[in-house]
Amino acid sequence: MEINLTGHDCRYAVEQAMLSFLPELFAGEGKLESRFSEEGSAEALLTAGGRTTIGCAEASAPLPEEPLLREREKQKLVKLSVYRAATAFSGVQPPWGSLTGVRPGKLAARRLRENGRNRADAIRWLESEYDVTPKRAELCADAALAGLRVTEQLAEKDIILYVGIPFCPTRCAYCSFVSHSVEKSLKLVEPYVEALQREIRGAAALCRDAGLRVRAVYWGGGTPTTLSAEQLRSTIGCLSEAFDFSANLEYTVEAGRPDTITKEKLLALRDGGVTRISINPQTMQDRVLQAIGRRHTVQQIYDGYALARDTMDTQINMDLIAGLPEDSRADFRRSLEAVLALDPENVTVHTLTKKRGADLNSMELEGLDGDTVGGMLDDSFLLLPQAGHRPYYLYRQKFSAGGYENVGWAKPDTDCFYNVAMMEELCTVLSLGAGGATKRMLPGGKILRCFNKKYPYEYIAAVDASLEEKRALFFGEK
């Protein structure tokens, strides 16, 4: 596509908008004229296949004098005008309007901080400045308010701690994580646990030296409960011996795949002080579980859930995915009703996303059209509040069906602190294990990052180097 800019040089914003809203057209023939006037208006003319559509956007207040704020406003208007031309061309209104980022809650939080936490104003602002649809604007404001509540509990040296276990019993078809099936990589598990414990001790020393305080712990992956009961007990013990958890508010371990849950493992979690686990059905339909290669049954979900309730006093999260192959709106609703009948404290509703690395890319994606997914999510917006849940965090991913989002729902006083702090980037994240991304937040919003090696065998070999990198991140030049 030919792109011509007049009065601005926000090419990246224009390309991102076209790529998000009309990817096929962006890659093909056509022409886009994008203009900006310093008076505070933008216009886009989109021409393709003999048709031309126009999108306009005007600033609701005089443009700021401060250069960075002015540039931000300019980009917003340019993008909105391109978005409006693209939606006029396609006839489709995306749920999130002209917003393309992963964390819409951050934007809403800024508005809420500026306007004395006026929820109604933030909703109106998202609708008028970004064309966000009313339901998503409300969702975004609620997630942002939850973020502000977490921010109030955080001090400057507070961190959240992530522990990654990159193994699963088998690999699901839709998964794009670097997760190894233990069927194939069993011999790596024990050396991985040893390397992880080495990193835990080194990272705990780093925390002490830097005066950091842990507020939430989260084990993800992969499926942490793929480890044996002994490996879990010993690693949980290593973590609590090495770190000071006296200010810790919450301790989550994902037990996502019900086929990994045993009484002995749950006892190891209970004895280690775990307060929240995740048991993730994704669907409560055996037919759909089979289609996505989960290799467990709905009955195993019920059994794992009952065993967890019997064994430990814990909050439980359950994940569902809207848009899975072989699913239908009616079956998704039945899955949600079945999950809610179990009465978990948290439910997370994901939208299926096509990603590189997932087998699903090569599967027939029947049933994944945006309208069906939108209907499934409409049902979740109806049923979850009826069961006493409200949204508390959200994030978006590229290439999700219908452009929808992932939403964490919680019963009162059960918001997952880690999820909110991590997703809204509210504090430093110290990440241990393969693929872990450590983010050090600096005052003023700058973020320094370092990454552990992705694959278990590389991670095992490089664990000392990873620790050195972390030290440099906290003690080196900024």
Ligand code: SF4
């Ligand atoms: S259980 Fe989760 S992490 Fe493991 S393969 Fe399935 S989707 Fe991926």
